[in-house]
Amino acid sequence: MPRSTDTRQLTRETAERLVAAGQDAQALTVDAIYTEIRQGSRSTINDELKRWKLDQQRTDGLSTDLPPEAAQAMRELWHSAVTQAEQLFETRRAALLEATEAAQRQQAQAEQSLASAHSQLTQLQGERQQLHEQLAAQTQALLAQTTRGQTLEDSLHALQAEAQAQREQAQQQLDAQRQAHEQRLAELRQAQAEQETAWRADMARAAERLEAVQRHVMLQVAEAREAQKRAEQQASQHASRSERLGTELEALRLAHATQSAQLTHTQQVLLQAQAEQQRLGLELQQSREQLSAAQDDAVHPLRQRAQRRAERKAQTPAAAPPSSANKHKKSSPKAAS
Template sequence: MSRVSDTRQRTREAAVQLVAGGKRPHEITVDLVYAAIQQGSRTTINDELKQWKDERTKADALGADLPAAIADAMRTLWVTAVEQGEVVFAEQRGALETALAHAEQQQATISQERDSVLATSRALTEECEALRQQIGTLQAQVASEVASKNQALQDGRALQQKLIALQAETAEQIERIRETQGAQAEEFQAAIASRDTAFQAERDKANERLEVAQARMLQEIDAAREGQRRAESQLTKARERLEQQQASLAELRLDAGRHRRELAERDNRLETLAKIVTDRDRTVVELATARGQLEGMATAMQSLETRATTAESRITDLLAERVPLATARNKRGKQRDV
């Protein structure tokens, strides 16, 4: 059942409950019904409430001439019939909606299958056209190959005839070559025989020369061995001399080491002496400087003594001058006192 049908059904139920609660049909409003069911739109509730009120008015008009019990029973029956009709309508509507959705789904599936079949048909048509073109191309190629094959057969026959002619010519040439080779072989064998005779004579001479050379070589080998013995003896003597020289060299190295140490000690002594001389020179310079300073100080002392002497003489003179003046002043003072 849809949401709207449920709202309409609950609107009727709420209206019946309000009437049972003491409300009159004309007193029932949309707000009262919405407060009771708490769902749906006010427009749907208003439409259903108006329809219910019209049905209620018609039922009241029909039952105005009837007794109250019969009228109430008729109203209840009417409400039940209406509710049952709405339930059946809702069920049929749901079934129809389901069938419609299924039919739409089937239609969509059929449309997809139709599109797929059409696409397949187009593809097959294109493939057939391509195959036709390929067949035409292949037929043209076959015709061309047949023509080429016929031409090749003709060329093969011509080549076969040429081959037969060439075989005959080749046989004649081979026979001629054999005859020529036989004559050349006889000439070559005669030349080989003459060359063999000359080679044997040359070989005998070479053997004689080789024997002479071997004898000379043996003599030279003996001389070389004798020279080697002499060289070995000289080498032994040279080694002995070398060992003696190495021993002498070792002694010389020891002497050189000792001399180097002595030279190092002398260098150290010379460095020490140089330092002492440097210190002495520096001391002499310092002494000369100190002597100069002392001489300067002595000169300054003499100058100071001279100045002191001069100052003393001046002081003595001043004192000598001031004593008579003081004496005169004292006399004058005494005279004043008297």
């Protein structure tokens, strides 16, 4: 977007160029200037054009009393002074605007800081109030705990006295139980001695019984050895018999295998004979069918001929029998011959 200073400068330059081209300075219009520069707003062009025309009127009023060269130099000097003044004004105006914006930003920051400080102050005041309330509550709780501690201390003294009494009572009960246990232990020791005497007597009787059992076992072992010898002899006999039976069984197996092979061969031959018989039966059946077909083929034409003859005889009327003269005439040539 073009700046207003550029638009104003272009407006003045264009107006001077048009005047130099021969147009009247007071007859220049905003549309004519806008048509030339093609930028800026018409209001800016109008303001600057009015100022330029006013300057032209002033310089024209002064130039009537001065030579043309001096008047032209004065116009240029005036134009340069106005241009510099406008540039200085725009520069200072921009600086003032920047300073104003910076001051506004600083003011906004200060206001934000002040608002933040107020917020923090309010928060601190609330926290202070909460701390006061917490301190009061803790003070009350401390007083309650102190009272409760005193109560607990009194209860502790009472419990200690009660515990001392219970310890004394427990000690008395323990002494009574210890005496009862010692008496019971003496009784148990006496009973154990009696049981040990009885156990030793039982052990002696058990040893005697064990010796008797050992003798009986030795006798049974001897008998078992004799029985084992007899069993070994019988096993040897059975082994020899088993070997003989195994040899016979092997021979029987060989004979059975031979017979099985022969039987298999016989079955194969029988199957082949049955297959051959079936094949011959099929060939015989085929031959019979072919013979029957041939007979049908040979008899069928004869039957058709006989049927046609019978049909012709049935359709033709019966002829008169020939006379004797005719028979004689027919037979004479035969006789002559």
